[in-house]
């Protein structure tokens with residue numbers, strides 16, 4: 001009985017959270033949210049699956065999770081612990097998972113009031129601090145400080161405590177391109193070698209005799 005009361009209380013809080021956090025749910029009835037919001041349905045089913053899992057019931061929690069995924073597109077492991085007022089929208093594309101086949105705690109722990117953008121991947125036993133925002137498509141493999149905004153792959157903070165992240169690695173938008181740098185250096189070196197070769201050849205190379213370094217024209221021996 002206590003279990004049922006707890007589940008009903010959590011479902012009420014989840015519906016209220018959807019109304020609070022989704023601009024599209026303003027003024028919408030609880031019945032409509034329960035029947036039309038896939039994220040809320042997934043959460044509702046998870047509350048039941050999780051309660052059964054905790055009560056030691058076999059098979060049913062996994063079956064509920066499987067059916068929920070088929071209907072809503074949201075897969076939540078029955079063992080996952082989800083706090084109150086959690087809201088999922090639209091509910092597919094985000095992954096909270098492990099990085100490999102290691103044992104023990106493998107999944108992330110999210111604090112309160114965390115926003116995770118669509119397509120984001122949070123991998124490993126990392127901690128995401130209260131109030132953090134994870135940008136769409138961000139890949140997070142390290143702890144996220146509270147009240148920070150993290151974007152990119154790998155995820156990096158662009159804001160911490162409301163201020164822009166500072167330091168030598170803070171400008172992730174204008175990253176150097178090491179491959180382009182290497183090609184530029186090689187091109188400069190080849191140019192110098194060509195000049196030197198032309199000098200040694202006494203100007204003959206300038207007459208078109210430098211077959212080694214300039215692109216060949218005409219029919220290729222490889223055909224085509």
Ligand SMILES: CC(C)(COP(=O)(O)OP(=O)(O)OC[C@H]1O[C@@H](n2cnc3c(N)ncnc32)[C@H](O)[C@@H]1OP(=O)(O)O)[C@@H](O)C(=O)NCCC(=O)NCCS
Nearest residue numbers: 089090116117118133134135136149151152158159164173
């Ligand atoms: C990244 C995101 C969380 C930022 O949200 P926000 O409320 O603007 O966050 P903040 O105000 O804390 O931070 C914004 C700062 O991050 C920067 N920022 C955002 N995305 C960035 C990126 N990809 N690379 C670098 N900087 C970025 C902005 O330029 C801004 O910096 P500024 O204030 O110095 O100009 C948001 O853009 C996002 O991706 N939300 C997910 C939305 C989503 O998934 N929608 C689908 C729902 S169906």
